[in-house]
Amino acid sequence: MPREGRLELVCPAGTLAGLKAAVDNGADCVYLGFRDATNARNFAGLNFDAAAAKEGLRYAHAKGAKVLVAINTYPQAESWTRWTAALDQAAELGADAVILADLGLMEYAARTHPQLRLHLSVQGSATHYEAVNFYHEHFGIRRAVLPRVLSLAQVAQVARNTPVEIEVFGFGGLCVMVEGRCALSSYVAGESPNTAGACSPAKAVRWLETPKGLETRLNGILVNRFGPGEMAGYPTLCKGRFEVAGATYYAIEEPASLNILELLPRLAEIGVAAVKIEGRQRSPAYVAQVTRVWRQALDACARNAQDYSVKGAWMTELGKVAEGQQHTLGAYHRPWK
């Protein structure tokens, strides 16, 4: 799929307007989901019905971009046909690939639509090459999206030992990154992304300005309070502040945004095929802003990786739209093993 030595830019599309913003600003691929729990960004009013998806595919293809359809949640016994219907729909629409996590669905896809290109979702939580190769041998997956828990050395180790293309996350909000296996949201909201497609479903979320600050409540339970002037964050449990041994702080995860612009030459060297931007829940304005910066960075890196350096303006632009007050290289860079 990608040209030799060139990292593909994979951008989020929550709406048709978002898809066009991504394509117009230089995305090589956009990823989208349908309007139900078959994808991990199942929010009210977001995502694509059949007509919007069809138009999105037409628009993207006309401009040389590819469309990947995320069907990356886990069907349950009673809802199986909804997931297979989504898969059939993606195939009929002519999607360039589907992004899957569930083994059963993977088998269904390989059997029913042998021509359809399969990508393993980050929701599949494959962190080592044996797992990636398992999906390749049994279902012929062509690409795997790696969870954001691996160091760069570990990414390289996976890439070296598999014929499957490797896609990594490059930018966007971070969580505890146990995608596909995290049920934290269920404990408070009764639903998790794995089966319902949303972490902290909106129906359980309330924000309230109080004399003490902006409070975030999940099913009535206070999970965070932002004092005056403090940046706010998404209403997820993992990024909540809790009282532990007498102190109230981010006991699980401090809100931060992944930004690995500075690692681009190294990723290209390792042979990573694609970089993914998080944020299908964000607006077309965000998609345009972020895609524009990443396009410039990837082009600069492709022109001359040795002289590549991150521009201050890129960081400023990305800093404006990021969740949390800090950028991080996440697990990619860690001095310990």
Next chain:
Amino acid sequence: MQPDRLPAGAPPRFLAESPIAAALSRLPSYPPSLLFAAGLNAALWDLLPEDARRALQDKRIAIRVVDLGLAFHFRGTAIGFQPTGKGAEDLVIAAAARDFAQLALRREDPDTLFFARRLVMQGDTELGLMMKNTLDALELTPQDLWVRLAPLPLLRALVRISLRF
């Protein structure tokens, strides 16, 4: 943290209100709400998908332009938006005039404004998210919006004035 009861709502205090806001906030809210609902109907109603219209049914919404001390109160009905009086809102969205304008012009991302505490949404978050995503999905340019508001010259004049702040 222990589960506790929802405290009584307090007005957003995230922006200092301007002197003009204090004066404007004393004016009755119904006439602006009437004009605002008419504007929404002209600009958006026929473009809203069925699920969004359903979600809006009988929901009372307030848009608070904090720096101007203005508030628009309306609700969704089967045939469009209708102005209402203050109180018992299902959803309150508050921001400064400039930020609302940036959102309408699609130059700014709502989540970005939310992180920066420049946009506050209180009440029915799902309804708010549905509205946000539905508006994001509409492929309306600022020019389209302007044309759609042509039958409401008074509203267009007020928009022009408010954009100067």
